Amino acid sequence: MEEKEFKEVLIPTTLYKKIEEKIKGTEFSSVSSYVTKILREVLSKEDEKKEVFSKEDEEKVKERLKALGYID
Amino acid sequence: MIPPHGGKLVDRVLSGKERENALLKAKELFKIKINLELIRDIENIAKGVFSPLEGFLCKEDFNSVLNHMRLSNDLPWTIPIVFDVPMEIANKLKEGQEIALVNSKEEPVAILHLEEKYTYDKEEYARKVFQTTDVKHPGVAKIKAMNDVLLGGKIDLIKQTPSPFERYNLSPLETRVLFKEKGWKTIVGFQTRNTPHIGHEYVQKTALTFTDGIFVNPVIGKKKKGDFKDEVILKAYEELIKNYYLKERAVMSILQTEMRYAGPREAIFHAIVRKNFGCTHFIIGRDHAGVGNFYPPYAAQDIFSEFPDLGIVPLFFKSFFYCKKCNSVENEKTCPHPPSEHINFSGTKIRELIIKGETPPPELMRPEVAKIIMSYENPFVE
Numbered sequence A: 001m002e003e004k005e006f007k008e009v010l011i012p013t014t015l016y017k018k019i020e021e022k023i024k025g026t027e028f029s030s031v032s033s034y035v036t037k038i039l040r041e042v043l044s045k046e047d048e049k050k051e052v053f054s055k056e057d058e059e060k061v062k063e064r065l066k067a068l069g070y071i072d
Numbered sequence B: 001m002i003p004p005h006g007g008k009l010v011d012r013v014l015s016g017k018e019r020e021n022a023l024l025k026a027k028e029l030f031k032i033k034i035n036l037e038l039i040r041d042i043e044n045i046a047k048g049v050f051s052p053l054e055g056f057l058c059k060e061d062f063n064s065v066l067n068h069m070r071l072s073n074d075l076p077w078t079i080p081i082v083f084d085v086p087m088e089i090a091n092k093l094k095e096g097q098e099i100a101l102v103n104s105k106e107e108p109v110a111i112l113h114l115e116e117k118y119t120y121d122k123e124e125y126a127r128k129v130f131q132t133t134d135v136k137h138p139g140v141a142k143i144k145a146m147n148d149v150l151l152g153g154k155i156d157l158i159k160q161t162p163s164p165f166e167r168y169n170l171s172p173l174e175t176r177v178l179f180k181e182k183g184w185k186t187i188v189g190f191q192t193r194n195t196p197h198i199g200h201e202y203v204q205k206t207a208l209t210f211t212d213g214i215f216v217n218p219v220i221g222k223k224k225k226g227d228f229k230d231e232v233i234l235k236a237y238e239e240l241i242k243n244y245y246l247k248e249r250a251v252m253s254i255l256q257t258e259m260r261y262a263g264p265r266e267a268i269f270h271a272i273v274r275k276n277f278g279c280t281h282f283i284i285g286r287d288h289a290g291v292g293n294f295y296p297p298y299a300a301q302d303i304f305s306e307f308p309d310l311g312i313v314p315l316f317f318k319s320f321f322y323c324k325k326c327n328s329v330e331n332e333k334t335c336p337h338p339p340s341e342h343i344n345f346s347g348t349k350i351r352e353l354i355i356k357g358e359t360p361p362p363e364l365m366r367p368e369v370a371k372i373i374m375s376y377e378n379p380f381v382e
């Protein structure tokens, strides 16, 4: 994609060659695009499992959900 | 439970003392009048529907969204959420200033903390988001009509504007508590701007077979002429759910935002919004959020391969049809017979029948749903 800014990252030649081999005939056009995809995937897994509301919020919300008929 | 996009559910709804202070302050601030579509998007920001956005995009994020389909912090984001004003107004404003955004009755709705004002290239905006600069595309036409300056900055919501469908107006916090209360771990979101035909029902029930619950989430708001009216869509789904779904497996609530008709980019945006509501899965059918022939039929599915970090799982569907040979509802992965044996659930065909005053047959639409639609003198947007 146009206008993208890039930085260089160094990886071992052996790993580079392994990836090059792996992506032959796949949707990936380069080792870089493969590495980018994998890194994004891994990093996005890190902030899972956090509770986003407090017990207090929960009770307040339940009242409205009851009033609207969503829960009994 | 699935984390909101960016890890935190945004909450910029003022209450109590903070709200009273903001109301007082708003009286003294520079005022800009805004329309209902913008009010809805401010509410979406404030209630976390658009998490992680806390306001309107500043220039760096705007450019990053156009060029990379990501915010400047690399988080996927495909549709610019922006606030445009005429140059004469922008000239009166200083960066760092607070502005009162008021409704048509001059009541303050929100405070904008102006971080940045900037100009933009409309052609580029249209070409990148809609992949066309053809003004026959409703999104392009809208950009052409926009004002010349964009205001970026966080917002605080002072006044909530009641929805005509308040009973179905749940925030991400509310849907998340609801899903927890129902004991659902996996929830599939379904986007719609249509009344349901049998094909839609099959898609939903197929997805529901592998998840704990379905979240039917119609888009309510400005649509194009000829689309079904919001009220008709909701009433039609009420009938479908009441008669053909288990109460403990289906929830409906609305998403108040306008359709952008941005096809693939809007599919990603729609998925992010449903992730914020707490969905773990999201259905993408044929030509999702498309209009006319602007996008290839499955472009809105292909685009997901560029977003391994989206955090919600897309479920891709081909269209369902009725096969006379199979004597059942099938799709091209399940039925070996030629197209001559198939009856398509065409929205266009159903629309034509309704306009002629003919009730769509039960092979195409549930009788209860058809009956509701036919009870309206004109079920379409004029």
Ligand SMILES: [Zn+2]
Pocket: B323, B324, B325, B326, B327, B330, B335, B336, B337, B341
């Ligand atoms: Zn068949």
